Amino acid sequence: MTRTILTIRGLHNKSSASNVARNLRSTKGVAGVAIDVQSRSACVEHDEQADVALLISAVKQAGLQVDGYNRSDAEA
Incomplete structure (x- = not known):
């Protein structure tokens, strides 16, 4: 498994967080x-x-923008 941390512009409240989470969870392989x-x-x-x-x-489908990311191997 890989762990990716996305920095998201426009992520200001629970509603936007919920939309982003739903879209990410529906992505194949997540x-x-x-x-x-x-x-x-x-x-x-x-x-x-x-x-x-x-x-x-x-993230873009939720109407927000990714400003950057950091990837690493997730520990088992």
């Missing part, structure tokens, strides 16, 4: 999503089927 409104970020655990471009697309 195993888990944790949204932090305060830090305006989403932590996504996923396999190789869900590349960063797909994750960014899911």
Whole structure:
């Protein structure tokens, strides 16, 4: 599994967080999503089927923008 942390512009409240989480969870290969409104970020655990471009697309479908991301291998 890979863990990608997305920094999301426009992530200001529970409603936007819910929309982003729903879109990310529906992305093929995503195993888990944790949204932090305060830090305006989403932590996504996923396999190789869900590349960063797909994750960014899911955020854009929620009407928000990804300002950056950081990827790492998730610990077992």
